[in-house]
Amino acid sequence: MSTLRQQNPLIHCMTNLVVTNFTANGLLAIGASPVMAYAKEETHEMAEAADALLLNIGTPSETVVESMIHAGQAANKKGTPVILDPVGAGATSFRNEMIARILQHVDITLIRGNAGEIAAILGEVGTVKGVDAQIKTDPVVLAKRAAEELKTLIVVTGEQDVVTDGSRTVTIKNGHEWLTRVVGTGCLLGGVLAAYLAINRDDKIKAAAEGLAYYGVAAERAYAKASDRGVASFQLEFLDALSTLSEEEAESFYRMEWL
Numbered sequence: 001m002s003t004l005r006q007q008n009p010l011i012h013c014m015t016n017l018v019v020t021n022f023t024a025n026g027l028l029a030i031g032a033s034p035v036m037a038y039a040k041e042e043t044h045e046m047a048e049a050a051d052a053l054l055l056n057i058g059t060p061s062e063t064v065v066e067s068m069i070h071a072g073q074a075a076n077k078k079g080t081p082v083i084l085d086p087v088g089a090g091a092t093s094f095r096n097e098m099i100a101r102i103l104q105h106v107d108i109t110l111i112r113g114n115a116g117e118i119a120a121i122l123g124e125v126g127t128v129k130g131v132d133a134q135i136k137t138d139p140v141v142l143a144k145r146a147a148e149e150l151k152t153l154i155v156v157t158g159e160q161d162v163v164t165d166g167s168r169t170v171t172i173k174n175g176h177e178w179l180t181r182v183v184g185t186g187c188l189l190g191g192v193l194a195a196y197l198a199i200n201r202d203d204k205i206k207a208a209a210e211g212l213a214y215y216g217v218a219a220e221r222a223y224a225k226a227s228d229r230g231v232a233s234f235q236l237e238f239l240d241a242l243s244t245l246s247e248e249e250a251e252s253f254y255r256m257e258w259l
């Protein structure tokens with residue numbers, strides 16, 4: 001993580017009302033600089049200044065999505081990575097329309113979602129309950145199909161994470177089930193992936209895989225410390241782990257496999 005801490009990338013987060021504070025604290029913990037900005041009058045300027053842009057549609061509105069498109073287009077002009085988290089895709093037709101609109105107008109570098117959300121973007125129905133996945137599907141098959149259809153990098157998260165561009169694929173088996181019992185861990189992960197892509201633009205798949213593995217090992221460490229207490233302690237220990245665990249220390253625990 002020393003490189004990330006040294007480079008201290010600025011991450012423009014357009015995220016949801018639930019996870020804003022957690023996302024900002026998590027990004028600070030890994031050594032990035034978060035900034036949240038939503039107004040159409042300023043998002044293009046903020047996106048131009050940023051090293052990566054996160055578009056998370058967890059609590060969408062017409063106005064914010066318009067603003068996201070402005071920001072996304074400004075980032076595209078500069079070649080800045082844009083990460084999309086399609087939170088709750090498939091839960092309502094409004095959400096589906098907003099995601100389709102973003103995909104139509106912005107060149108997305110990477111989409112990160114749980115299996116239900118990624119399947120919903122591909123047109124499957126009944127794959128989410130609110131913001132949570134409701135399907136048990138092979139994430140590798142799903143991720144590859146999504147990458148081919150959407151022509152972008154795909155990260156499907158869950159018990160096992162997958163990153164693929166359709167031809168190069170890597171799986172990551174780090175993490176802990178308690179990540180699903182704290183709200184915002186998927187959303188923060190979108191920000192963390194944005195930071196990893198910001199500082200490593202040459203091999204984006206490798207950068208994303210390292211971000212996922214590091215995040216998973218931090219969760220494993222947090223669980224080891226908080227398991228006899230509960231999920232509130234886990235959340236705190238997780239932020240502590242993100243701020244104290246070096247990539248060098250974490251690396252020997254990575255369970256990453258190139259397929």
Ligand SMILES: Nc1ncnc2c1ncn2[C@@H]1O[C@H](COP(=O)(O)OP(=O)(O)O)[C@@H](O)[C@H]1O
Nearest residue numbers: 114157158159161175176177179180185186187
């Ligand atoms: N059963 C599980 N075991 C281990 N890690 C998990 C499990 N489910 C999710 N995770 C991890 O939790 C984080 C958030 O993923 P996920 O729960 O799929 O996203 P979301 O919160 O958007 O639904 C990821 O780091 C993922 O690897």
Ligand SMILES: Cc1ncsc1CCOP(=O)(O)O
Nearest residue numbers: 016018058183184185186187
């Ligand atoms: C609960 C909820 N409702 C709308 S956005 C959101 C947060 C989802 O966060 P995550 O997918 O990271 O758990």
Ligand SMILES: [Mg+2]
Nearest residue numbers: 087131186187
């Ligand atoms: Mg999510």
